[in-house]
Amino acid sequence: MERKTVIEVNHVDAGYDHPVLRDVDFKVFQGEVFVVLGGSGCGKSTMLKHMIGLNPPLAGTVRLIGDNIWSGDPAERTRALRHFGVSYQSGALFGSMTLLENVLLPLECFTSLPPSARRLLALMRLEQVGLREYAGFYPADISGGMKKRAAIARALALEPEILFLDEPSAGLDPVTSAGLDRLLLELRDRHGMTMVMVTHELPSIFAVADRCVMLDRAAQGMIAQGKPAELRDYPPNDTVRRFFNRQAEGDKS
Amino acid sequence: MVVKFNNAMNADEVSALWTRTVAEAAASQSGATLTLDASDCATLGGAASALAVELRRIANERGLKLELRDPHGSLDTVFRVFPAEKFAKIETGLSGRSHSLAAQVGESTMRIWRDFVEQLAFLGEMVSGFLRLMFHPGRLRWRETLVCFERAGIDALPITLLIGFLIGLILAFMSAASLRQFGVEVYVADLIAIGLFRELGPIITSIILAGRSGSAFAAEIGTMKVNEELDALVTFGIRPAMFLAMPRVVAATLVMPVLTIFAVTAGLVGGAMVLVSMQVPPVTYLNHVTDSITLPNVLFGLGKSAVFGTLVGMVGCSHGLQTGRTADAVGRAATAAVVGSLVLITVFDGAFAVVAYFAGV
Incomplete structure (x- = not known):
């Protein structure tokens, strides 16, 4: 059975003023965890910003469930924006709001549910990430791992079909990181959610990724695409081999 | 009272259903039957799940008899993941920070005192710094x-x-x-x-x-x-x-x-x-x-x-x-x-x- 395509990145040149990546082209299918990986400074986060509508690509298009996020038509862009939630690297929680208020914010802005329903729904989202008991805490009062989970709860508030995650495991201890990986897999299995994760944390990649694409600064584009285990076992080039074997430049294999 | 969940309920439909059914359930006499019907529903969306949890919570609270029509197990999944007892109280008093008046007055007093001490320490440090600078302007x-x-x-x-x-x-x-x-x-x-x-x-x-x-x-x-x-x-x-x-x-x-x-x-x-x-x-x-x-x-x-x-x-x-x-x-x-x-x-x-x-x- 052919799987439904939810994200189409078509021949994108990524960058701000001049391209750092050229002709990036891939598809993400429904219900899969797709990882964009690569070394530091290779343009992963820039690529993510093109995909979530923050910065326009220099060339090419990004379609989310058929809607072009960089369309000139505001209605199409708005539709595209509703398809996804984003969990940012730092959490990007609003510091003046409690966790509950952070999760409530999109529900208050974009649903007509009664206040008690919104509140219960927000608490359920926090329960999903194991933070219901911290609903009244402010972001400054919780740990880095909890902030990331709270950010995921907020991203899930409007039940998006796609969840983008920017470096979800960065800066977390291995146990917290593994817990976060499990949470992501639960969300995928329970809700059939599609996830795009930008990371270079190998344990997380092997734990959650169905497929991945590898970007490279020197090659100015994609250098590999496939299942993480396949890329590790049969690396198509030296850069991929070094990445999966954690080898520094110049190290002998 | 029967509450029927559909497969493709959007937030507006759930909103209307919530307003009607929650009020009705809250007004029901103890011992009345509340039926949650999810027979046409393979999975429940977020808002519908919240409604199911809220109705179950009210049923527990008011002693209503809860009957589930759940051939696909969608309600069962929701109640397993979100037990209604956990959401029995959704008041604001969940914060790690105190909200009572006495606690707030105490915290504010302590904050003012700490600010005062810090300002005083800063003043002392600046005065001593100025004195040192007078003798060693190169610093x-x-x-x-x-x-x-x-x-x-x-x-x-x-x-x-x-x-x-x-x-x-x-x-x-x-x-x-x-x-x-x-x-x-x-x-x-x-x-x-x-x-x-x-x-x-x-x-x-x-x-x-x-x-x-x-x-x-x-x-x-x-x-x-x-x-x-x-x-x-x-x-x-x-x-x-x-x-x-x-x-x-x-x-x-x-x-x-x-x-x-x-x-x-x-x-x-x-x-x-x-x-x-x-x-x-x-x-x-x-x-x-x-x-x-x-x-x-x-x-x-x-x-x-x-x-x-x-x-x-x-x-x-x-x-x-x-x-x-x-x-x-x-x-x-x-x-x-x-x-x-x-x-x-x-x-x-x-x-x-x-x-x-x-x-x-």
């Missing part, structure tokens, strides 16, 4: 001080000149209107010169400095604290108060008299324009101005402005150093720096007036 980061001097002084020159000019103009118009009745409008020149040098010049300039630079000092240092740059200084063994605050305070202290001279000069030009338009000869105006500007008046005004500069610099930097670790804390620090500076400027201006009166200056 000051002069490059940083000059950058602060430029930002607080040269960059502020246009606004200072404009406001000084307008104040002189307004002052001349207002006083000339009254003094003209007695045919002594020429004394407006004395009034403007003394008023600007002794009072208005230092006050206006210090308000500009507080608004432009005091808030900027607090925001800069506050942001550095949020970014853990202050922690980096501490771990190097560098005292942030001396490293960051001293150049700013010295720059603010030195720049204020200079800016005041510019503000007063612009004010005198503004006053001259009004008086010349009232047929007062420019030479007469100039003579009155030079006669009324005595050395004690000038020194008093410039000394005052230097003190105001120190106050603005110290208040701005101390609030920056005491910033919390969030973005809104930086905003609060900048606001507090301006408000604190204005209060202290007013208090010290009053003190200067009393001292000048008794000293006969």
Whole structure:
């Protein structure tokens, strides 16, 4: 059975003023965890910003469930924006709001549910990430791992079909990181959610990724695409081999 | 009572269903049957799940008999993941911070006390730093001080000149209107010169400095604290108060008299324009101005402005150093720096007036 395509990145040149990546082209299918990986400074986060509508690509298009996020038509862009939630690297929680208020914010802005329903729904989202008991805490009062989970709860508030995650495991201890990986897999299995994760944390990649694409600064584009285990076992080039074997430049294999 | 869930219920439909069914369930008599029918529903969306949990919670609370029609297990999944008992109380009292009045009063008192102690410690550190600098001026980061001097002084020159000019103009118009009745409008020149040098010049300039630079000092240092740059200084063994605050305070202290001279000069030009338009000869105006500007008046005004500069610099930097670790804390620090500076400027201006009166200056 052919799987439904939810994200189409078509021949994108990524960058701000001049391209750092050229002709990036891939598809993400429904219900899969797709990882964009690569070394530091290779343009992963820039690529993510093109995909979530923050910065326009220099060339090419990004379609989310058929809607072009960089369309000139505001209605199409708005539709595209509703398809996804984003969990940012730092959490990007609003510091003046409690966790509950952070999760409530999109529900208050974009649903007509009664206040008690919104509140219960927000608490359920926090329960999903194991933070219901911290609903009244402010972001400054919780740990880095909890902030990331709270950010995921907020991203899930409007039940998006796609969840983008920017470096979800960065800066977390291995146990917290593994817990976060499990949470992501639960969300995928329970809700059939599609996830795009930008990371270079190998344990997380092997734990959650169905497929991945590898970007490279020197090659100015994609250098590999496939299942993480396949890329590790049969690396198509030296850069991929070094990445999966954690080898520094110049190290002998 | 039967609540039927459909497969593709959107938020608006759930919203209407919620309003109707929750009120009805809450009004039901104990022992009544509440049926949740999800027979057409393979999975429940988020809002529908919330409704199911809320109805189950009400059923438990009011002693209703709950009947589930759940051939696909969708309700079962929701209740397994979100047990209604966990959501029995969804009041606001979930915070890690206290909400009772007594606790808030206590926390505020402790915060004020801590602020006071920190301000006092900062003041002590700055005074000892100033004393050390007097004997070892080379220890000051002069490059940083000059950058602060430029930002607080040269960059502020246009606004200072404009406001000084307008104040002189307004002052001349207002006083000339009254003094003209007695045919002594020429004394407006004395009034403007003394008023600007002794009072208005230092006050206006210090308000500009507080608004432009005091808030900027607090925001800069506050942001550095949020970014853990202050922690980096501490771990190097560098005292942030001396490293960051001293150049700013010295720059603010030195720049204020200079800016005041510019503000007063612009004010005198503004006053001259009004008086010349009232047929007062420019030479007469100039003579009155030079006669009324005595050395004690000038020194008093410039000394005052230097003190105001120190106050603005110290208040701005101390609030920056005491910033919390969030973005809104930086905003609060900048606001507090301006408000604190204005209060202290007013208090010290009053003190200067009393001292000048008794000293006969």
